[in-house]
Amino acid sequence: MSFVRRIIRSLxxxxxxxxxxxxxxxxxRSNKLFHHHGISLVLDVGANTGQYATGxxxxxxxxxxxxxxxxxxxxxxxxxxxxxxxFGGSPDRLG
Numbered sequence: 001m002s003f004v005r006r007i008i009r010s011l012x013x014x015x016x017x018x019x020x021x022x023x024x025x026x027x028x029r030s031n032k033l034f035h036h037h038g039i040s041l042v043l044d045v046g047a048n049t050g051q052y053a054t055g056x057x058x059x060x061x062x063x064x065x066x067x068x069x070x071x072x073x074x075x076x077x078x079x080x081x082x083x084x085x086x087f088g089g090s091p092d093r094l095g
Contacts, residue, residue, distance in 0.1 A: 027055040034061055041066070048074050 009019045033039070034056075040063035044053050047067035056065075 027052070027059050030056055031059045031061050034063065040064065044068065046070075 005019075012019050034042070042053070042056065042061070042063065042065045044050075044065055044067040047053065047069040048071075050067060053065045053067055
């Protein structure tokens, strides 16, 4: 972490704030909600290349993920982006 970033982080913490990446905060909150409500299956509609699935996996979600991505080019990349084998995918169009 850079010197400037450490100073900014320290100043913010003194005022009761935390400096976090927005994406990290979103997936961390999602995982807390999944755990709290006992969610064991996530339907990732419009999965693109699996960014959301990868994010929640990296933050501890261990349930099943079924991803739907209508674009063949993106769908072919989705399974490669999954850090764990509990990942289903489909090149289907929903709607």
